[in-house]
Amino acid sequence: MSYLEFLGNYSDRLIDGSLITLLQFVLAALVAVAAAIISGLIKLAQLKPLQAVATVYIEIFRGTSLLVQLYWFFFVLPLLGVSLEKFVAGFLAVGLCYGAYGAELVRGAIQSVPRGQWEAALALNMSPAQRMWRIILPQALVIMLPPWGNLMVEILKGTALVALISVPDLMFEARQINNNTYLSAQAFGTALVIYYIFARFVVTPLMRWLERVMARRIGRA
Amino acid sequence: MNDDTGRYPLKLEGDNIPMVSFRNVTKKYGDLTVLDRLDLDVAPGEMVTIIGPSGSGKTTVLRSLMTLETIDGGVIYVDGEPLTHMEKGGKLVRANQRHLRRMRAKIGMCFQHFNLFPHMTALENCMEGPVQVLGLPKDEARERALELLGMVGMSEKSDQHPSRLSGGQQQRVAIARALAMRPSVMLFDEVTSALDPEMIGEVTNVIRSLVDQHSLTMLMVTHQMGFAREISDRVCFFYGGSIEEQGAPATIFETPEKERTQQFLSAVLQAN
């Protein structure tokens, strides 16, 4: 079978898988951003009990493997009374895992906003919430966007693991095709190229564009 | 903080209440005492300049007054009311956030490094406080901001972000931003120290016009001895966290009594 024939036969499944991968990526990214902002802010706040919760979340998810977390979500949580659809367990585990990494980016960016900005906001008599939302966070956002670009690629790659709990994503379809045809180079090779195109020509340019837009809004460009 | 607040009045009363009053104020960083039982009164409308060697506590005076630092002893009063403390059951206790926010409204500050908000234009910088903190309608805040930007000669640049402005221009916007809050007391913390020499004049001109026009009470920390002498009602020479010598500018600069003052001034004048 030539490669063109291979594509003719299996492009439908590869496209379906790619769409699932894209969906998993978008949902996991949203979970990661939300988890990162919430736990990053809590870690900076002076609320001891909440701080402990955020620390435990960050250390557990950064200290163990995504695959272990995924299996735990899918196989163990139901035993504890929380049953998750495999699709939901997939993006939730991926999102929470990378959210823990993102939390450190949020925390680091907020801390690297110059002290003078806090002081100027205080001198204008702004409330703590106003200082954070109107003055610090917009500037922290610009600082943390470049590393978030890398993290987004990691999230995309992380979604490949959901195939192991049978979410029919690109990874899953490539494996199915391989099992049916033994055309490993074609099946896995094509999937590799599709992931590469997503990462290099969709996710990365999108994040760069976001960086530029934010930099312009902050008046740095 | 010491629990000896019983000996400080709950309120300053009588005639000639100072706008700012430091009573026996101490501030420490670990073992280092930066303010050492400081007493300092500033009358309404007075312009007081603080000079002295680095590490003498000059900037800490302004930062304590802006509540950027918490003091370890004594009480600061603004407009007759305690700033660092508040009355509770007939006693002075350490101020809570609510009290601090009410009192801070009387004070404005300009910083050495301007600290303009980089994600806002000059105009937005000057509207931020009035709209968000004072709750002014946007139109009114814009009008007030434009008027002040005009006063500091920055009308044409009002739509620019700080990154597009020179240091001198940024500092003038920062002054307008602080004035937009209509404070009773203005603090200038080495506002010309980070500027290239050719830009110092445009900032000192703005401060000079404030002295001429307004009944603002002002405290200024500066290394510009000539400017201090020209503009101040009173000059305080700081040494070791308290006032070594103070008086009219002419007296301090021409006939200082204390040896440390003489040494400091001769060293500074030689350097110039």
Added chain:
Amino acid sequence: MFEWRWEFTFEILPRLIGATGKTLLAAGGGYAVALVLGLIFALAQRTPWRVLTVATREVVEFVRSTPLLLQVFFVYYVGPQFGLNLSPWTAGLAAIGLHYAAYLSEVYRGGIESVPKGQWEAAKALNMSTLKTYRRIVIPQALPTAWAGLGNYLVGIFKDTPMLSVIGVGELMHTANAVGAEHYRYLEPYTIVGLIFLAISLPTAWLVRQMEISLRRRLGLTK
């Protein structure tokens, strides 16, 4: 509600601890491959031959942008198609080593580029050879910067070894799967695996940080 069973825990614990050794072996082996291959990638990008530098750059980009899991499958299954049979261990170490080599090459590059240009010029002014400049001037200064990255990826590779279970490498995750399937119980094996990962990666990450601090101090790079 499903209850935690202690006697079951103690029954399977020896097997899981035994498998932890294999996980560490996989991490160590993969890391060794990555250290060497990464250095080759990094140096290849510093040569004057444009074709080589661009090609290496693209390979690194490609490997970094695609999932490790897919690369593991690719390396394991594509060999036999062309008559090259790799054992799960060989394929696993090759795939994870290649993946992390791409990351480590960036760490090396970042470390070398963090050394100011003036240092190269000063070495040239002393008439030092390129090799000597690297060995005596550049690498000692690049090391503290690179150290954090090298250490983080050591922990990273350790946490990614469970992916090798999919091609039958008998490490921790593989063993936990087997134990779970034998007893129809997944609560204990998966939880213990998670705890073992925590117990190793948290102290390692801490140790890496401490060593970075002491390295900087020893080289006189901090006050």
